[in-house]
Amino acid sequence: MASMPFSFAALLDRPDIWRGQDLSRAGAPTVPSGFPGLDAELPGGGWPAGALTEILPAHQGIGELRLLGPALAGLSQRGMRLVWIAPPHLPYAPALAAAGIELANLVIVRTASSKETLWATEQALASNACGAVLAWPRGAKYAELRRLQIAAEGGRAPAFLFRVPEAAGESSPSPLRIALGTSGGGLAVRVVKRRGAPLSRLILLPAMPPAVRGKNHHVDRHPAAAAAARDFSARLVHA
């Protein structure tokens, strides 16, 4: 038998050969995050569908929902249902609509206990009827997360669990874990865990709401308002 033309590069292109420094290229479906810098570092190029993604923000309000905004907007505009389970505050419809989220496809679930939150999340994932499931469990044990991961598997919905930053130190069955911090007014994303090689550097994302660029709306203007506005602009700190 004559020697075959052999190309090492061709061999490495085979999808069934796993290379240590590579991201997992398994054909698992993903939902693009809308941030190219982040997608490049996520296995499959986006948020994993049919798997848990843990979001661990350092503080509430630094941009944990803005991070998901483009993905959620895309899903809801394609008619997929977004189920939010036990959110910490009232999701504010005008802001969600402004972010491109189709409100008709949004379902909010209020629960009375942590047990109900986990139950509702499991139901939502197992039903495979949702485009995305977002849940705010108050503390979850490894075994409970494992149940959720099993319920999510094979489904089409990415599942986002918002947890306290301290949870980063606990082990978890979630294939993707993202810790969020801030840096220079933007969002600093640290990939705590992903399928494939670990990532040590931070990913910086521009995720500031446009309001910070100074958009003012004056409604039913009161004669005193202009004076008051002048008063306060003196104290405004420019970012």
Next chain:
Amino acid sequence: MAVAAAIALAPRLRVAPRDPAAETEALLGVAGWAAQFTPGVALEFPDGVLLEVSGSLKLFGGLESLLGRLRRGLDEMGWSSVLAGAPTSRAAFWFALVGKQEFIGESAELEPVLAELSVEVLRCNDETLAAFEAIGVRTLGELRTLPREGVARRFGQGPLAELDRALGRLPDPRNFFVLPARFGAAIELPAEVTQAEALLFAARRLIVQLAGFLAARSGGVQRFVFRLRHRDKAATEIAIGLVAPSRDAGHFTLLLRERLSNFTLAEPVREISLRADDVVPLAGHNLGFALEQGKPPGQWEHLVERLRSRLGTGAVYGLSSHAEHRPERAIAITEPGSRQLHPDFGERPFWLLERPKPLAEVGAAPHYEGPLELLAGPERIESGWWDGGDVARDYFVARTQSESLVWVYREWRGEGGWYLHGVFA
């Protein structure tokens, strides 16, 4: 066998009086359920249901598959059954009557098999049966060998005509069963049930019957009501509402299970009944041409119903936004999936606090976990003088020391002061 003799043989025997009305009710229930397999359903009182299935075999994937469905369904409804088939309904019923699970497709094969059946299948009176025995006739075959005129003179045309109908030599017209407009069925429980979850077993039988009835009507229901009858107290009603019409027995069972899981019974239950009044048309499902990969997509209406059955109807909702300047009034809770308009507002936070949180003011600057840095604003919102809920506020986007973005306002009415109203998550 006499009751006394039976009790002597089995002292723990429980004797229940026969209830002809309940038997008829049950037979009608089975007929209603079976109508999903064929429009030709007839009743053979008191214990037979006849189905004309030759036109249904292809749709249900052949005889074996159809029989499998019939057996499974009857079993789920808690009935023991004998299934038999023949070219004539009379012959099929007779096979079932003697417990022969016989399926004969050709008329020619019918005669020898029928000949072996006992004359008891004719359901004559005892006198006639005794007379048959006296002349040595035990089977239909032996009856047929006798001269027809003699038999007719002695026993009337009845037995011979029945036999001819079974062989297809005389027409055997039947009145087909007509489905009622509403569904109602009840099960008297053999013993009083004290645990809500134990009811599920009996309820499941009713649900299977309902699903069959709905399939026969090509319909679905959006609401059905279980009624639990107690010994003394007034009956308990459990109404289950659905977001969209359905006839999925598995889904109905899940909903009832969730409902019963946090339900305490006022008193032991003696009878459970199921009622569904409004049957709405519901088309069947078309299967996809290509096989889809992964888990089959679920129906989100089912998810909403499951969540609601455990968490309560109000716990699962949608949101809409209104053209209203006051932020707390610009949203409304709606039924999930409602279509709506999106008025355009300025920058709004993703989270709104249900009640604005007063903030400390240090040196005319608001404090929330440290001094707040005002990034944008003010946005003056002054509105609502006409309904008594008037506000006059200057809204700012502010940054906390931990770099969270929050929505705060300065109140111009009343005591004034700074408030936290939202979080730009």
